[in-house]
Amino acid sequence: MKCRVCREPAVIDIRRHNANFCRDHFLRYCRDQVxxxxxxxxxxxxxxxxLVAVSGGKDSLAVWDLLLELGYQADGLYIGLGxxxxxxxxxxxxxAFAEQRNLHLIEIDLRSEHxxxxxxxxxxxxxxxxxxxxxxxRHLFDGAARAGGYDAVVTGHNLDDEAAVxxxxxxxxxxxxxxxxxxxxxxxxxxxxxxxxxxxLTERETAAYCILRGIDYQVEECPMAAGNKHLRYxxxxxxxxxxxxxxxxxxxxxxxxxxxxRFVDADRDASTLEPCVRCGSPASGEVCSFCRLIERTADxxxxxxxxxxxxxxxx
Ligand code: SF4
Ligand SMILES: [Zn+2]
Ligand SMILES: [Zn+2]
Numbered sequence: 001m002k003c004r005v006c007r008e009p010a011v012i013d014i015r016r017h018n019a020n021f022c023r024d025h026f027l028r029y030c031r032d033q034v035x036x037x038x039x040x041x042x043x044x045x046x047x048x049x050x051l052v053a054v055s056g057g058k059d060s061l062a063v064w065d066l067l068l069e070l071g072y073q074a075d076g077l078y079i080g081l082g083x084x085x086x087x088x089x090x091x092x093x094x095x096a097f098a099e100q101r102n103l104h105l106i107e108i109d110l111r112s113e114h115x116x117x118x119x120x121x122x123x124x125x126x127x128x129x130x131x132x133x134x135x136x137x138r139h140l141f142d143g144a145a146r147a148g149g150y151d152a153v154v155t156g157h158n159l160d161d162e163a164a165v166x167x168x169x170x171x172x173x174x175x176x177x178x179x180x181x182x183x184x185x186x187x188x189x190x191x192x193x194x195x196x197x198x199x200x201l202t203e204r205e206t207a208a209y210c211i212l213r214g215i216d217y218q219v220e221e222c223p224m225a226a227g228n229k230h231l232r233y234x235x236x237x238x239x240x241x242x243x244x245x246x247x248x249x250x251x252x253x254x255x256x257x258x259x260x261x262r263f264v265d266a267d268r269d270a271s272t273l274e275p276c277v278r279c280g281s282p283a284s285g286e287v288c289s290f291c292r293l294i295e296r297t298a299d300x301x302x303x304x305x306x307x308x309x310x311x312x313x314x315x
Contacts, residue, residue, distance in 0.1 A: 015245035033200040034066045041184040043195035048151035050074040056090030056218040059156030062206040080109035082117020084305035090218045116297035123303040129224035139290035145192040152193040160203040163248040164233040179263035188268035190282035223309045
């Protein structure tokens, strides 16, 4: 197996491009794919201040590293979700990455700053943990970007993530979600611009990127993700991809080219949002969903993460 560019021994094969690369040319391929996504979807301009949502996993650390390599200015934001040992370890990886490179990492701790954690919020609302988690992360990333004057929030969603979400949304024709699947969501209604520069890279490629760049990351999956339907959608798409390399890419990028404009983004296209009376974030009612979550969990006894994972494994 030889590198497509220099004919030296290759370290990775990328079947959907019918290409193999050595270490250096693979790293260049990753940078090129990210720059291409940034340019094609107008994600960021030179000189802008970016805020990367950092989880401590491979994708968020890879995107932070790639943006810096490409010359962008990017700080990180880590949210302590209170998901037991998983959150403790994830925070350590995020901190170590920032410290080693002398980068600015903002930290928000849900429990000490807002009075709840994800397992408790899930138990109180009787909904899957990812629901309270997604809501909290969106709210806190948006708020931090506004407060810090950042031009855009960057997330580490990769091609596998976006194709799996699209697959799930199409299976149920969730048209309100389809409108939000662009890799760049423009700033509007008090929401900052949101961008996903890794949409041209797969999970396997971001993992390989981290290994080749010597980036240590949290390899464990979040314990709340077990049984998550997106993991099943990923498995289903991986089976198709194994038979027909490139299907995942075409599924997502043809959707962007041919269909996404038919759907609206309720957050950005709506004209009815008003500032939340408690925190000032854009809200569809008087009080935003995050402030309602704070209220609902205010008197709840903390629920340990093991309680939810045990309950799940019994089902
Ligand atoms: S799997 Fe769900 S609960 Fe865990 S970090 Fe992701 S969104 Fe949050
Ligand atoms: Zn090479
Ligand atoms: Zn609010």
